[in-house]
């Protein structure tokens with residue numbers, strides 16, 4: 001098995017530290033290691049990933065990645081509900 005590419009972007013849950021996804025931007029490849037949801041943070045004007053294990057929210061992610069996740073995993077539109085994910089511990 002080839003070693004994991006070092007230039008891939010890895011996203012971890014800041015609360016429970018699960019490895020959520022790896023995104024290889026040049027090849028438009030995204031691997032999901034743990035279920036996430038999308039959540040639009042109006043204060044930041046950006047979308048964050050929400051860990052479905054603990055509801056922890058990651059840093060904002062690029063729109064390009066949001067598009068890719070919606071395309072590959074049918075995640076749908078980012079949630080804009082009143083439920084606010086826990087801030088990083």
Ligand SMILES: [Zn+2]
Pocket residue numbers: 013014015016017018051052053054055056
């Ligand atoms: Zn988590």
